[in-house]
Amino acid sequence: MEIDISKVDAIIDKHSLEHRWLITNLLAIQDEFQYLPQDAIRHVAERMNIPILQVYQVAEFYKVFKLEPPGKHLVSVCRGTACHVRGSEALIERMGDLLKIAPSRTTKDKQFTLDVVNCLGCCALGRVIVIDDHFYVNVTPNEVESILDKYVSNGD
Amino acid sequence: MAEGNTIAESDVERWREKLLAARDASRPRITVCGGTVCLALASGEVGAALEQALEQQGMHASVEMKTTGCPGLCDQGPLVTIYPQGIFYTKVKPEDCSEIISQTVKNGEIIEHLLYEDPQTGEKIIHITDVPFYKEQTRILLKDSGLIDPYKIEDYIAVGGFRALEKALTEMTPEQIIAEIKRSGLRGRGGGGFPTGVKWELCRKAPGDTKYIICNADEGNPGCFQDRGVIESNPHSLLEGMIIGAYAIGANEGFIYIRHEYPLVVKIIRQAILQARENNLLGENILGSGFNFDIEIQLGAGAYVCGEETALIASIEGRIGEPQARPPYPVTKGLWGKPTTINNVKTWAWIPPIINNGADWFTQIGTEKSKGTTIFSLVGKVKQPGLVEIPMGVTLRHLIERIGGGAPNGKKLIAAQTGGPSGGCIPESLWHLPVDYDSLREAGSIMGSGGMIIMDESICMVEMARYFLDFSKFESCGKCSACREGVRRMYEILDYITRGLGQEGDIELLEELGQAVKIGSLCGLGQTAPNPVLSTIRYFREQYEAHIRDKHCPAGVCKDLVSLDAVKEN
Numbered sequence: 260m261e262i263d264i265s266k267v268d269a270i271i272d273k274h275s276l277e278h279r280w281l282i283t284n285l286l287a288i289q290d291e292f293q294y295l296p297q298d299a300i301r302h303v304a305e306r307m308n309i310p311i312l313q314v315y316q317v318a319e320f321y322k323v324f325k326l327e328p329p330g331k332h333l334v335s336v337c338r339g340t341a342c343h344v345r346g347s348e349a350l351i352e353r354m355g356d357l358l359k360i361a362p363s364r365t366t367k368d369k370q371f372t373l374d375v376v377n378c379l380g381c382c383a384l385g386r387v388i389v390i391d392d393h394f395y396v397n398v399t400p401n402e403v404e405s406i407l408d409k410y411v412s413n414g415d
Numbered sequence: 416m417a418e419g420n421t422i423a424e425s426d427v428e429r430w431r432e433k434l435l436a437a438r439d440a441s442r443p444r445i446t447v448c449g450g451t452v453c454l455a456l457a458s459g460e461v462g463a464a465l466e467q468a469l470e471q472q473g474m475h476a477s478v479e480m481k482t483t484g485c486p487g488l489c490d491q492g493p494l495v496t497i498y499p500q501g502i503f504y505t506k507v508k509p510e511d512c513s514e515i516i517s518q519t520v521k522n523g524e525i526i527e528h529l530l531y532e533d534p535q536t537g538e539k540i541i542h543i544t545d546v547p548f549y550k551e552q553t554r555i556l557l558k559d560s561g562l563i564d565p566y567k568i569e570d571y572i573a574v575g576g577f578r579a580l581e582k583a584l585t586e587m588t589p590e591q592i593i594a595e596i597k598r599s600g601l602r603g604r605g606g607g608g609f610p611t612g613v614k615w616e617l618c619r620k621a622p623g624d625t626k627y628i629i630c631n632a633d634e635g636n637p638g639c640f641q642d643r644g645v646i647e648s649n650p651h652s653l654l655e656g657m658i659i660g661a662y663a664i665g666a667n668e669g670f671i672y673i674r675h676e677y678p679l680v681v682k683i684i685r686q687a688i689l690q691a692r693e694n695n696l697l698g699e700n701i702l703g704s705g706f707n708f709d710i711e712i713q714l715g716a717g718a719y720v721c722g723e724e725t726a727l728i729a730s731i732e733g734r735i736g737e738p739q740a741r742p743p744y745p746v747t748k749g750l751w752g753k754p755t756t757i758n759n760v761k762t763w764a765w766i767p768p769i770i771n772n773g774a775d776w777f778t779q780i781g782t783e784k785s786k787g788t789t790i791f792s793l794v795g796k797v798k799q800p801g802l803v804e805i806p807m808g809v810t811l812r813h814l815i816e817r818i819g820g821g822a823p824n825g826k827k828l829i830a831a832q833t834g835g836p837s838g839g840c841i842p843e844s845l846w847h848l849p850v851d852y853d854s855l856r857e858a859g860s861i862m863g864s865g866g867m868i869i870m871d872e873s874i875c876m877v878e879m880a881r882y883f884l885d886f887s888k889f890e891s892c893g894k895c896s897a898c899r900e901g902v903r904r905m906y907e908i909l910d911y912i913t914r915g916l917g918q919e920g921d922i923e924l925l926e927e928l929g930q931a932v933k934i935g936s937l938c939g940l941g942q943t944a945p946n947p948v949l950s951t952i953r954y955f956r957e958q959y960e961a962h963i964r965d966k967h968c969p970a971g972v973c974k975d976l977v978s979l980d981a982v983k984e985n
Contacts (some may be wrong), residue, residue: 281733282716286675313734320735320892321716323675340638340835340868341794343882377719377886379676380640381452382792383489383800392678394455 262296267303276307281317285324294325329372330365332410334358335389339378342385346400350386351375353400357407370411425585426695426702427577434573443478443520444498446561450485450647451640451679457509458493464512465495472516481570484648484683485640486561487802488548491531496543496561503543504529534798534820548799551818553780553788556764557804560648565683568690571651577696579767583659584704592663592770593619599774600786605631605722605759606834606863607939608785608852614756618746619664621754626666629750629757630657631727632673632680635719636835637886639866641790642760644802646680649764650687654710656766658696661708664756669708672727674715685712719836719890723938724749724757726892737894738938759864761790781807785851795832795868798823805850812846815869826871830954834863836883836890837943839950840876859950861943875972876955877962881909883947887940897935901928902944909948913973917963922952 270287274280281303288299295318304311318324336354338347351362354373358366362375381387384396388406395406447453447462462482469475486494491505497519504515507529518524530539531546540546554560563570571577583592597612618626630653634642646653657669673681688710691697699707718736720726726736728750749755765787769777781787785807791814794800798820805814811831815821822828830840839860841848848854852862870879884906893899905928908921929945936942952959961967968976 277733279731279733282730283714283733286714286716316735317733321718323717338637340832340866340882341792341800343637344795344868344870344874344879376676377635378637378639379451380634380643381455381489382638382640382794384452384455385794387455396452396455 262292262298264298264302266291267299268306271303271306278307278309281307281309281314282321285314285318289324292328294328325372327365328369330369332371332391333374334371334407335374335376335379336362337377337379337381337385337387337389338375339382339385341382342378342387345385347386349400350388350398350403353403354388354407357404371407425581427572427581431572431575431578434569438573441499444481445478445515445520446481446483446494446496446498448484448486448492448494448561449482450489450492451643451677452485452489453492453494454679456492458507460509461493461495461507461512464509465515468513468516469520471513472521474516474520478516478520481564482566483561483563484565484646485644485802486648487557487644488546488799489801490799494561495529501542501544503531503541503546505531534823548801548803548818548820551813552804553806554804555768555780555788556645556652556761556790557648557802559652560644560802563649565647565650566686568651568687568694571649575771576651576767577655579770580655580658580696581702583662583770584702584706587770589619589663589665592659595774596663596766596769599769599777600784601762601765601769601777602785602852603759604761604765604789604864606837606861606865608862611758611762611765614746614758615660615664617744618754618756621747623754625753626664627750627753627755628657628661628664628666628669629727629731629755630669630671630760630763631722631724631757632671632684632760633715633722633727634674634677634760634864635715635722636837636864636866638792638794638832638835638868639864640792641802641865643677643680644790644792645760645764646684650684651691652764652767653684653760654687654691654697656763657710658701658708659766659770660756660758660763662706666756667707667709669710670713670731670750671710672713672715672721672731675717681712681714688712718892719886720892720938720940723940726938727757728755735892737892738940740937761865782849782851784853789850789862789865791850791865791867793819793867793869796823796826796828796871796874797821797869807851808849810847810849811841814850814867815846819869822871824871826873828869828871829874830870830876832860832868832870832879832947833866834861834943834946835866836886837861837939837946838863838866839946840870840879840954841950842954859953860946873970873972875913875968875970876951876958877909877968878913878970878972880948880951881906881913884909884944887944891940891944895936895938895941897932898937898941898944901932901935902941904928905932905945905948912959912962913968914975915962915966915973917959919963921963922956922959925949926952 304314365372388395495504495507601611602608721730721736725739730736745755790804888902888906891898929949
């Protein structure tokens, strides 16, 4: 995929070229493109004078970074301890069954990416699902389908 | 620096007087919770509906609306409180708002169905101060949570904010501040429990002109939200503590390392930093004292191991978060090789009250060796989950049964899990123990940063251990083979046991491996990863034996074993 490299430059130019800004820059690039495009990684490595291997190492190490374009909707199911003891495992299973994908994968039609996350800090209301920044709390496995339908039926 | 500076006349004090003079305490005030959880429950819509109702009923000018941070009673949200009476409404919906204004705010009438119901007695409670969940707490760090707007520095100033900073900069030398913190006995609130004053002194005395301070707000422990609660409700208290600490240690640059999973917290703390800069509380020549200090935010990118201090430092430097061997400790060789002090959010937030009230005041709260209060995220199988601040030394039973309201559905409570994947399960038979660093450690768990998950008999302890090991296996950075391979192997054994494939000797093997992983790992992650297994073997061995020998899961959680039973019965 072609990307607008000037957007990457604008991000890098916000700070000095010191190594310490690598993660900050990668986070900003991901905010811009929803993932880390190869060309952007290469460009960051060149501009910041960091071996590309090291940039990939950082991008692979930190879980927030995605190296492939995610689906249109990002579905995060929390499996923090509080959610776990309240049965989040069943939610994860149900969500996977409905979307027909494993966690960290994107559906074939590029509509949904399923993430399983550690804790969103809403423990008192577990089980929690977040879709595109919208929180659904105290979700039961039976409700998963109707929640998901809101995003499927959009059709656009 | 303490002598001859120019702020003895106190800019902040004058500001505060002006703010308080302009305030009419009898004027009705409505607070709406705007923390992460309440926003998830649509408290934003409730706030808008209240504003609209005020407008429609012509009361917009005479009533003050305030959006606050997280007051900690998350499952009752959205929360609305009406002052000066302190009438407390829970689970408020936008359609309730017109009635709230016309009946309660205008006429002082109570709307019955919005009142909080005491989970233990079923009694409806009108005033927030009578709610047992709050009444039983000792709120010091959370004193202003639910009362002030975290986006407004004026609100913090009005309740006495930055008074400690003025005192520190005008009346105290750095050495005096460190002596006061040492005398207070404050121990690190991230879970380690190292004496804060001693850490500061080591860092101050370490050779080198450039020093750094860091706030660890990488609350990666699953099941915890205390740091989120503190920052969302009062971000300026954290900044004030950090500025005082930087002055005492001799640092001019500070960092707040915060997890990206908390977007609201990041937004709130960014705003707080901007406001502090605008008012000369950060930046050059703070309050005319000649002291320079500023704070930057560094976002975590989703790596639990970065809660470990050397890994956190690597992450701020832009590298992968692999821990380093200690010594040297960060206090002598930390960020970019310079002396660095890292403290947790709550440790920094404790500094202003201690400087304001003195070490003697602080030492009166808590126990002999664990001073002050501590904040727990009390969650899991309790009637009233939430954010709870209690003095050290309160018994687990009091915390779980009195404040948390005990079991939610009549099932027997069997254990409290503290310390997350680094901690252990404390069985119900030991709930007479006081909550403090040493008692919890002796019981085979740790204080941790404040997560407490209550478990009832519907939870399988073997599966719980498997869950935590799965977490640690995934989060291990892979540097030490004991952690990388050992934790994985322990997970596999547990997984086999929960699937009915356990063998005689597995328990002993887990114990042996657990010890090896503890000894052979460089950082806290590996050193503590076996704890959830070892503590559940210690207290719930019979559950392991039932899984292995009888292929039976007493809690009925492990699916493979449940279905085996069903097959047998048929």
